[in-house]
Amino acid sequence: MKLYEIAHSRAGDKGNISTLSLIPFQEDHYKLLCQKITVERVKKHLSEHLKGEIKRFELENISSLLFVCEDALAGGVTTSLALDAHGKCLSSALLEMEIEL
Template structure:
């Protein structure tokens, strides 16, 4: 199943760091996401663009996670030649992950 079937996501950025939230639609899916969508899985999923580490923060009261991807924006908004310099489409890419 694709993540988009049980969760939604938003993306933010600061410099060369992308911040991706993952929020379960249903509270019952939070534990599944916790088990299946680890920092290592996200790092591997974004291996072509993430040069640094990926840290996952758990927000169980919100049934959500926050992933911080270091070195993910090609040097940052003012340095990147990427079409999506802010990385706003990264949330859509994350939701395309099969779990």
């Protein structure tokens, strides 16, 4: 199953850092996301785009995960010639990840 079937995501940016939220549609899927969506899996799945360190934060009070991805925007919004300089498409790319229930 693809992540987009059980969760949604939003991307943010600051300099050369991208933040990716992962929010389940149903709160009872939060623990599943915590188990299945590791830093290693995100790094492998988005390896074409994410070149630096990734940190994962578990936001239990709002049943969400947040990934802070360094060296993710080809130098940053104002210095990159990348088509998606803000990295907004990264949230859609994350939701294409396959998981098993």
